[in-house]
Amino acid sequence: MITVEGLIAEIQQRVENYNNNDYPLNKRAVANCDLLDSHNHILAEDIVSPFSVPRQNLSAMDGYAIAKSSKLLVDTTITIIGESQAGSPYNGD
Template identity: 50%
Template structure:
């Protein structure tokens, strides 16, 4: 009887020999209709001419938070703007700040997490020094970094 190690070595040797005798770039190819291509291997990579989605988009209605924000349950965070489909937030955010965001809206470049609105509580409306209105929300559940974002190019 052959040992497992000897069998692995024999298989590896035969595979290497086959590949040496039949280089990938010299193998025969054929063109098939898509529905007949099951169990075949592409001869070359398929690439898209553009990414889908084209930007990072929110997968939920909720709040997008700046990188480095504390995302633990009961954390209060300040909301300083909003990003809606067709009109992205164009300001800058610091850790602990976020924007109200809606499904399909562009996620600001300095944000790395979207928390769905069902996992938050509204706190209070306040005015900042420059009279820009902002408010605070509290997380009712710990959030995971990178959640609820459809990343650029992840579909195609």
């Protein structure tokens, strides 16, 4: 079994090899294309929403979300503080 640190090192090495040798993304051209023609293309930059979605304190899907700005470290424990269900949003209790 590989450790988290070992996995991170392996991923970093593979990315470095990819960028330097195989098919470097940083040498590919940036082009505009219609959304319907964008299959098998790679975004040139991240898409970031200018506001939180949804704007209300509700959820319509099952799952968990962690903010991109969160500074999570290896072995970080995330505490579940509540539950939201259809028709009864989480109210902080």
